[in-house]
Amino acid sequence: MxxxxxxxxxxxxxxxxxxxxxxxxxxxxESYFLPGGFLGIDIFFIIAGYxxxxxxxxxxxxxxxxxxxxxxxxxxxxxxxxxxxxxxxTYIFFVNIFAPKQLLDxxxxxxxxxxxxxxxxxxxxxxxxxxxxxxLIPFFHTSSISIxxxxxxxxxxxxxTSLFVKKDNYLIYF
Numbered sequence: 001m002x003x004x005x006x007x008x009x010x011x012x013x014x015x016x017x018x019x020x021x022x023x024x025x026x027x028x029x030e031s032y033f034l035p036g037g038f039l040g041i042d043i044f045f046i047i048a049g050y051x052x053x054x055x056x057x058x059x060x061x062x063x064x065x066x067x068x069x070x071x072x073x074x075x076x077x078x079x080x081x082x083x084x085x086x087x088x089x090t091y092i093f094f095v096n097i098f099a100p101k102q103l104l105d106x107x108x109x110x111x112x113x114x115x116x117x118x119x120x121x122x123x124x125x126x127x128x129x130x131x132x133x134x135x136l137i138p139f140f141h142t143s144s145i146s147i148x149x150x151x152x153x154x155x156x157x158x159x160x161t162s163l164f165v166k167k168d169n170y171l172i173y174f
Contacts, residue, residue, distance in 0.1 A: 008047060015043035041144075048148055052155050064163055068156055075152050079116075079145060087114060090138045109139040116150065119143035
């Protein structure tokens with residue numbers, strides 16, 4: 001493993017540890033240990049964005065459409081199977097135990113999560129990490145997957161836009 005890869009993996013590990021300590025709410029001398037654990041989430045997304053950009057922009061293939069299709073296909077192959085498994089498993093379980101109102105809320109979150117828009121949906125409902133029990137909201141964790149998926153789309157748009165920018169007139173070189 002290259003030194004840069006080991007360093008980035010170490011940062012990723014520290015980000016995850018910060019998140020775990022934040023949610024564990026360890027109280028030491030009348031204050032919480034690592035109260036800025038949400039910084040770990042930001043670090044994790046920055047590292048994920050770095051890897052997404054590196055994967056897309058480091059490929060020197062001149063067949064741009066094929067490169068974009070392969071990139072998007074790879075991301076979908078990683079995200080969709082787990083999401084579909086969770087969709088079917090929770091549907092079988094929750095359809096039998098939820099009351100009608102809860103089943104409607106569950107159905108809304110199921111549809112929104114499968115469209116990779118759950119971060120907007122749960123923000124709209126004002127459901128945030130640590131504010132309310134998310135035990136009966138099985139798709140609450142998909143907001144991070146939605147953010148990563150939306151980041152992939154933004155990188156694809158940036159890449160597509162960069163193809164039309166005249167490199168002689170700007171300092172953008174891809």
